[in-house]
Amino acid sequence: MPQDIITKVKTAKSASIPLASVPGHVKNRALTAMASALDSNREGIIFANKRDLVAAQRLVETGRLSKALVKRLKVDDSKIDEMIAGINDVIKFEDPVGKTLSALELDTGLELYQVSCPIGLIGVIFESRPDVVPQIMALCLKSGNATIFKGGSEAAYSNRTIFDILVNAIESTEGMPHGAFALMETREEVNEMLKLDEYINLIIPRGSNEFVKYIQDNTRIPVLGHSDGICHVYVDSEADMNRAIDVCYDAKVQYPAVCNAMETLLVHKDIAEKFLPDVGKKYNEAGVELRCDNRSFSILKEMGFLKAVLHATEEDWRTEYNDLILSIRVVDSLDEGIDHINRYGSHHTDAIVTEDKSNASRFIDLVDSSSVMWNASTRFSDGYRYGKGAEVGISTNKIHARGPVGMEGLLIYKYVLLGGGNRVADYAGANARKFTHRKLNVNLADKMARD
Amino acid sequence: MPQDIITKVKTAKSASIPLASVPGHVKNRALTAMASALDSNREGIIFANKRDLVAAQRLVETGRLSKALVKRLKVDDSKIDEMIAGINDVIKFEDPVGKTLSALELDTGLELYQVSCPIGLIGVIFESRPDVVPQIMALCLKSGNATIFKGGSEAAYSNRTIFDILVNAIESTEGMPHGAFALMETREEVNEMLKLDEYINLIIPRGSNEFVKYIQDNTRIPVLGHSDGICHVYVDSEADMNRAIDVCYDAKVQYPAVCNAMETLLVHKDIAEKFLPDVGKKYNEAGVELRCDNRSFSILKEMGFLKAVLHATEEDWRTEYNDLILSIRVVDSLDEGIDHINRYGSHHTDAIVTEDKSNASRFIDLVDSSSVMWNASTRFSDGYRYGKGAEVGISTNKIHARGPVGMEGLLIYKYVLLGGGNRVADYAGANARKFTHRKLNVNLADKMARD
Numbered sequence: 019m020p021q022d023i024i025t026k027v028k029t030a031k032s033a034s035i036p037l038a039s040v041p042g043h044v045k046n047r048a049l050t051a052m053a054s055a056l057d058s059n060r061e062g063i064i065f066a067n068k069r070d071l072v073a074a075q076r077l078v079e080t081g082r083l084s085k086a087l088v089k090r091l092k093v094d095d096s097k098i099d100e101m102i103a104g105i106n107d108v109i110k111f112e113d114p115v116g117k118t119l120s121a122l123e124l125d126t127g128l129e130l131y132q133v134s135c136p137i138g139l140i141g142v143i144f145e146s147r148p149d150v151v152p153q154i155m156a157l158c159l160k161s162g163n164a165t166i167f168k169g170g171s172e173a174a175y176s177n178r179t180i181f182d183i184l185v186n187a188i189e190s191t192e193g194m195p196h197g198a199f200a201l202m203e204t205r206e207e208v209n210e211m212l213k214l215d216e217y218i219n220l221i222i223p224r225g226s227n228e229f230v231k232y233i234q235d236n237t238r239i240p241v242l243g244h245s246d247g248i249c250h251v252y253v254d255s256e257a258d259m260n261r262a263i264d265v266c267y268d269a270k271v272q273y274p275a276v277c278n279a280m281e282t283l284l285v286h287k288d289i290a291e292k293f294l295p296d297v298g299k300k301y302n303e304a305g306v307e308l309r310c311d312n313r314s315f316s317i318l319k320e321m322g323f324l325k326a327v328l329h330a331t332e333e334d335w336r337t338e339y340n341d342l343i344l345s346i347r348v349v350d351s352l353d354e355g356i357d358h359i360n361r362y363g364s365h366h367t368d369a370i371v372t373e374d375k376s377n378a379s380r381f382i383d384l385v386d387s388s389s390v391m392w393n394a395s396t397r398f399s400d401g402y403r404y405g406k407g408a409e410v411g412i413s414t415n416k417i418h419a420r421g422p423v424g425m426e427g428l429l430i431y432k433y434v435l436l437g438g439g440n441r442v443a444d445y446a447g448a449n450a451r452k453f454t455h456r457k458l459n460v461n462l463a464d465k466m467a468r469d
Numbered sequence: 470m471p472q473d474i475i476t477k478v479k480t481a482k483s484a485s486i487p488l489a490s491v492p493g494h495v496k497n498r499a500l501t502a503m504a505s506a507l508d509s510n511r512e513g514i515i516f517a518n519k520r521d522l523v524a525a526q527r528l529v530e531t532g533r534l535s536k537a538l539v540k541r542l543k544v545d546d547s548k549i550d551e552m553i554a555g556i557n558d559v560i561k562f563e564d565p566v567g568k569t570l571s572a573l574e575l576d577t578g579l580e581l582y583q584v585s586c587p588i589g590l591i592g593v594i595f596e597s598r599p600d601v602v603p604q605i606m607a608l609c610l611k612s613g614n615a616t617i618f619k620g621g622s623e624a625a626y627s628n629r630t631i632f633d634i635l636v637n638a639i640e641s642t643e644g645m646p647h648g649a650f651a652l653m654e655t656r657e658e659v660n661e662m663l664k665l666d667e668y669i670n671l672i673i674p675r676g677s678n679e680f681v682k683y684i685q686d687n688t689r690i691p692v693l694g695h696s697d698g699i700c701h702v703y704v705d706s707e708a709d710m711n712r713a714i715d716v717c718y719d720a721k722v723q724y725p726a727v728c729n730a731m732e733t734l735l736v737h738k739d740i741a742e743k744f745l746p747d748v749g750k751k752y753n754e755a756g757v758e759l760r761c762d763n764r765s766f767s768i769l770k771e772m773g774f775l776k777a778v779l780h781a782t783e784e785d786w787r788t789e790y791n792d793l794i795l796s797i798r799v800v801d802s803l804d805e806g807i808d809h810i811n812r813y814g815s816h817h818t819d820a821i822v823t824e825d826k827s828n829a830s831r832f833i834d835l836v837d838s839s840s841v842m843w844n845a846s847t848r849f850s851d852g853y854r855y856g857k858g859a860e861v862g863i864s865t866n867k868i869h870a871r872g873p874v875g876m877e878g879l880l881i882y883k884y885v886l887l888g889g890g891n892r893v894a895d896y897a898g899a900n901a902r903k904f905t906h907r908k909l910n911v912n913l914a915d916k917m918a919r920d
Contacts, residue, residue, distance in 0.1 A: 035811060039834035122856050128845060130855055137867045138837065219867040240691065240868050261890030268892035360486060371890070379917050382885050383490035386589065394579060394888030403896070404581060404884070405573050405906035416588045416670040417691050418869040421884045433855070433872045434833050437845030439712030439822070441719035445854070455856035466830050 023210045026200040027166060031139050031217045033198035034164035038136045040193060042113030045160055048191040052159075053105040055187035056152065056180070060098050066179035067093040067148065074146075074172050083172065086275065091146045091173055101152040107407050108156040114425055115162045121458035124435075125451060131434045131462040136162035138219040140428065141211055143233060145225035146170035151180045154222070155199060157408055159188065161428040164198040166218065168208050170225075177201065212237035220428075222411055227338065242427060244414035246364035247277025248338050249396040252355040252381065254372035255288040261393055262371040263297050268395040269369065271304045275340050277412060278367050278389075278399040282335060282345045284355045290348045291317055298324055306342045309334045313348035335362040352377050356384045363387065365414045367399040388414055388421035434462055474661045477651040478617060482590050482668045484649035485615035489587045491644060493564030496611055499642040503610075504556040506638035507603065507631070511549050517630035518544040518599065525597075525623050534623065537726065542597045542624055552603040558858050559607040565876055566613045572909035575886075576902060582885045582913040587613035589670040591879065592662055594684060596676035597621035602631045605673070606650060608859055610639065612879040615649040617669065619659050621676075628652065663688035671879075673862055678789065693878055695865040697815035698728025699789050700847040703806040703832065705823035706739040712844055713822040714748050719846040720820065722755045726791050728863060729818050729840075729850040733786060733796045735806045741799045742768055749775055757793045760785045764799035786813040803828050807835045814838065816865045818850035839865055839872035885913055 056063070074091055077083035117134040124130055140163045144150045151167060158165040169177035181201045189196050202211060211218065215238040222242050223233045230245040251269050253262045269280035285293055294317045301308060302324045309330040310318055318327045334345040335358070349355045359368050369391035370381040378392045389399040399422060401409025406424030413419050419427035444451050507514070525542055528534035571583040591614045595601045602618060609616040620628035632652045640647050653662060662669065666689040673693050674684045681696040702720050704713045720731035736744055745768045752759060758777040761769055769778045785796040786809070800806045810819050820842035821832040829843045840850040850873060852860025857875030864870050870878035895902050 035835055035837060038837070124849070124854060124856065128849075234689075238685075240866075242868075258890065264890045264892050268894050272892065272894045272897070375917065382917070384486055386486060386489070387883065389884040389886065391886045392888065394886050394891040395893050397893035398575070398579075398886055398888075398891065399884070403575060403893070403904060405575065405904065415691075416881055417693075418881075420881050430867055430869075430871050432838065433840040433850070435840060435842045435845050435849055437843065437849075439709065439715045440845040440849065441715050441723065442846050442848035442854070443719050443723045446723070453854065453856065466826065466833070 023202070023207055024214075026202070027139070027211070027214050027217050029197040030164040030166055030200050033195040034136070034138050036195040037164055037198045038115065038162045040162065040195070042115075044191065044193040045113065045162070046109050048159060048188045048194050049105055049109045049156055051187035051191050052152065052156065052184050053102045053109075055183045056098055056102050056105070059183045060095060063093060063098060063176065063179055063183070064095070066175040067091070069175045070173050077172070087146055087172065091148070091176070093148050093176055097149060101149055104153050104408060105156045108160050111160060111407065111425065114160070114429055116463055118461040118463070119431055121460050121462070123456040123458050124453050125440070126454070128435070128437045128440050129458060129460075129465075131436070131465075132431050133434055133462050134429050134431050137428055137430050139164045139166065139217055141166045141168070141218045141221040141239065143168045143208055143221065143223045143225075144170065145229060146172040147224070148173050148176035148180055150224060151177055152184060153408060154410070155184055157410060157425050157428060158199075161425050163428050166200050166202060166211060168202040168211065171203075171205070174203060178203070209236070212239065215239045224411060240418070242413050242415060242419060242423065243411045244277065244364065244366055246338050247279070247366045248281050248336065248362065248364040249278055249366055250282045250284055250359045250363055250368045251280050251396065252284040252349075252352075252359070252368070252370045253286060253289060253293055254352060254370055254374065254377050255286040256374035256377060257286075257289060257293070257371040258373050259293060259296065262293055263300065265369060265371050265393065265395050266297050267300050267304070269397055270301070270306060270344050271342070272395070272397055274342050276397075277338075278396050279340070280344065280396050281338055282347065282358075282362070284358055285314065285346065285348050286352070286355070287313070287348050287350055290314065294318055294346070295321055301344065302326070304342065306344055309343065309345045311347040314346040318346075338364070352380060356381060360384075360386050366412065367391065367396040369394060369396050388412070436465070474653070474658055475665075477653070478590070478662070478665050478668050480648040481615040481617055481651050484646040485587070485589050487646040488615055488649045489566065489613045491613065491646070493566075495642065495644040496564065496613070497560050499610060499639045499645050500556055500560045500607055502638035502642050503603065503607065503635050504553045506634045507549055507553050507556075510634045511546060514544060514549060514627065514630055514634070515546070517626040518542070520626045521624050528623070538597055538623065542599070542627070544599050544627055548600060552600055555604050555859060556607045559611050562611060562858060562876065565611065565880055567914055569912040569914070570882055572911050572913070574907040574909050575904050576891070577905070579886070579888045579891050580909060580911075580916075582887070582916070583882050584885055584913050585880050585882050588879055588881050590615045590617065590668055592617045592619070592669045592672040592690065594619045594659055594672065594674045594676075595621065596680060597623040598675070599624045599627035599631055601675060602628055603635060604859060605861070606635055608861060608876050608879060612876050614879050617651050617653060617662060619653040619662065622654075622656070625654060629654070660687070663690065666690045675862060691869070693864050693866060693870060693874065694862045695728065695815065695817055697789050698730070698817045699732050699787065699813065699815040700729055700817055701733045701735055701810045701814055701819045702731050702847065703735040703800075703803075703810070703819070703821045704737060704740060704744055705803060705821055705825065705828050706737040707825035707828060708737075708740060708744070708822040709824050710744060710747065713744055714751060716820060716822050716844065716846050717748050718751050718755075720848055721752070721757060721795050722793070723846070723848055725793050727848075728789075729847050730791070731795065731847050732789055733798065733809075733813070735809055736765065736797065736799050737803070737806070738764070738799050738801055741765065745769055745797070746772055752795065753777070755793065757795055760794065760796045762798040765797040769797075789815070803831060807832060811835075811837050817863065818842065818847040820845060820847050839863070887916065
């Protein structure tokens, strides 16, 4: 393995130890320095970004890069304003490290504290979006985590420029350790990074499904995120027609390119003949292609103005279109809808539209997804809308952090036991002392400060 | 892959969906049935266990099984009493599923709830300890998780008998789904199980280091646990001598075969000449072999009565003896001690003995371990002692659950959004509505119950 990768990773891992206990006010000073460094280096950032854009434009012309990717690559003044605003938001967060989560007296003079702490060393791998660097660096710094970044090669100049500006700002701040943040630049480096499970505690990938899947398949390091976003709306027999149309239209049309957009519409048979023509008309106006099971096909094909009505195949139920395409299926019952979602979905976000509370309850209980909506669009499933301030990613994992993940996903805890020379031997055998296991209302920070 | 394994796993996965929303009182009825079934089938259990014990005895005679393992295999009336008591403890726990962890108004009539739920399907793989079956089955049932068990072949008859008794009790309870619990019996089945990351959400291995390591190395399913337990005690220059001796003796001698016993003693140079002869004398009486760095060797070798004083090698700092063997090193400073622990340790449990609060603080902040002790034996790191009632395992993972893990390690959450037909489109563009992001003091359960 190339020695410089190992060295960078080992250095970051070592720096993660002192970083974990940097006081909140020092971290905030570093964040302020980051924001102001971005502000005073706008020209340099935009200049570097132009180099990336020119090269990207050439790739678009030869069909090797999509226009959408180029759009996300662009950094202008308003993008820099957003980066700065994002950092300022993180400054306002309370310091999440060193919080006492629980405190328990085990016996007189033997006290157990569960205290929040950083995870350690995070690897962030993303495609061409230079604004990921300041956003994630701010979150990782505030949560005390060292971080290795790897951006897309299309954004190489932008990423390097932004990264250097930010790291320089951090490392010029008194009390901040050096080497906690590193940038990798080649695909080869990513593959090496994925092997370093001894040092890297968590990988956060941001990018296309294939990209995330590749990472999940090629590392033993835990991966926080999701590959697929196959989201459903189930329109129940007891649905309010207007609400159903609002939710179904928004979930598909408002922004179809994203993971929380609906891919499959499930409609209860009792309402299908009434609902499908109405919503089909709206979809038709928006240019949505409809891939239908037999029952929905026979309802929709009668409407002559709907050009794009096709037959769905089994493959459609498993497909994330990320586009103005929707698969539609009529189901016989609520439970058939739930079964379809648990079977074909990606456990990301699924919605029910109904006025019947017990049907909603059953859906909420039995749909095994990170977010479940009742009479609301799947598109709400997002860190900003969920009030997290900043989003690390959306996770379909079943452990650690699920759904839209904010800074809480970058934290874990340690147990701290304070005693007076206590021995386990005293709690065993014939005259064993008994544990009191009494809840305490004390913070470890106060305890260690007091005298 | 053998079809019956897939079928068992798929069946358990399907059953995990209804199991997730079984009400607390029904789960408690199933637990009561489990406890009473164990009580009324004592003879059958002990008879099955005798068959295992006879076979195991033969393996001991031919050196293929350790006596310690046979000891842990044995089930008698008092072991059954313990199993029953363990289940009764779990009955007393509050239902951990469906608890509202946070509630947030996103806008008027648009409310977000974060609600605890089971992880889904757990795989528990353990070596010969039949009492693991009732313990883990009780915890998994109470937390609403379906579970696949695989026990050691030495305990095959005991495990099968106990498993069948318990499952029969569960499935005879009205309202409990069938097929949520399954038992695998061959090594081949384990290897197949490790491939089923599509269905199994978490593996909990209980057994030797090599066993856990094998599982970690051979599955993409997240593994909750630890392979090594290389725990340290650092005796600071400011240590109280009696406390240091109590902690160091207890951490090594009280029960050396376990993961939270001390393997390496680090002593500050200023106290080494005073402390090492005293503690060395006690270790000598207990038959502890001491593997020393040069400085500790030269202090200890002068004491003629210490027979077992050897030179440590680099390998010793990385070794979990699980035996009456201890490596000893004299360090120049607190920071050298901390560095040694972070470098050679297994991030399990480490202790400092000192009367100096700022040294203790620094140790607590900088030692990257799941449990950090100040003036207490490492042996306290344990679910029972930490007041968890029952222990799923001790985790050295940096995500999800760390340290001694109780039922909380078997839970995750989902987000539930309640709206009135809300569209994201209304929160975008020129006249975008603003999110209120106001904390609510409402439980989802109440909200869904009310009318």
